[in-house]
Amino acid sequence: MKEKIDLTATEMAYMWSSYQWDSMNIALLTYFQETVEDEQIQQVVDMTLEGSRKHHQKLEEILKSDQVPLPIGFSDKDVHLNAKKMYTDEFILYFIWFIGRGNLTFCSQALNTVARKDISKYYDECAAGGLKLVNHTRDLLLDKGLWLRSPYIPVPKEQEMVQKQSFLNGWFGDKRPLLGMEIGHLFFNIITNSIGLSLITSFVQVTKTEEIKKYLIRGKEISGKHIEVFSDVLKEEQLPVPSSWNFGVTDSEEAPFSEKLMLSIITLLNSQGINNYGMGLATSMRRDVGLHFTRLTAEVLQYAEDGTNLMIDHGWMEQPPKAPVRD
Structure with missing residues (x-):
């Protein structure tokens, strides 16, 4: 057996x-x-x-x-x-x-x-x-005509090798055009931040606890700023940016979820955002794009930590499985 x-x-x-x-x-x-x-x-x-x-x-x-x-x-x-x-x-x-x-x-x-x-x-x-x-x-x-396609770029005419270290430049010197992978991550993170912005907007609308509302408003400002940063990079390359769409939130002021659930959702979105930015950083070889993902990740990490502290203060943070203490 x-x-x-x-x-x-x-x-x-x-x-x-x-x-x-x-x-x-x-x-x-x-x-x-x-x-x-x-x-x-x-x-x-x-x-x-x-x-x-x-x-x-x-x-x-x-x-x-x-x-x-x-x-x-x-x-x-x-x-x-x-x-x-x-x-x-x-x-x-x-x-x-x-x-x-x-x-x-x-x-x-x-x-x-x-x-x-x-x-x-x-x-x-x-x-x-x-x-x-x-x-x-x-x-x-x-x-339904709702899917937002990422920008198109020309099909390469032939194979080409990178000739200069300026391939990595971003802030100074010759700056090459964005790679397809870099465009994809910038575009995708605009979409996901837009979804998060809509969701957090609805939570601000219905949350009653003042400290949680302040935290959510801060998250709304962060999402908006990140969308702007990624959009500006695409605009500099004369690439299309996802169009502003209806937030998808009605004017209802009745909370559909408990504050525990709303704050937990934001915690999860923070985790996914950090993961998405990590992928963007790992695949971006132009210095300025990589630096954007690095500094914005740091901002999300700090915001996530403050959210975790709020969860702990309200007694909503469950202890995940952990290793034993061995002194």
């Missing part, structure tokens, strides 16, 4: 975090399901919510079988289904695309580090689901 293999630290950490984030997604999607009006987008919401619930149940089974205490996460108490419609259907569709992309990225990272077969199988299925959701939402955004 085969002995049961214990969860490694990495496997436990990924499963614990997945349980938290799935409960967050379920809370968000439950509200979206209650307020969405477009039939096609309704189907996407239903499909995504059903998938999140299945994943959450499977996570619960695995954690319980390994005697890992279930995280508190989020529940029906964190969602106010009777609140007025806060988000337009178009924003809901964009945000579900954002959820799918986040799931795909997280599951892909998990697959690179987990070893136990049942855990690997779980994240394999989740990654496949995330890819399906990204493709489906992108197709629907395209059909």
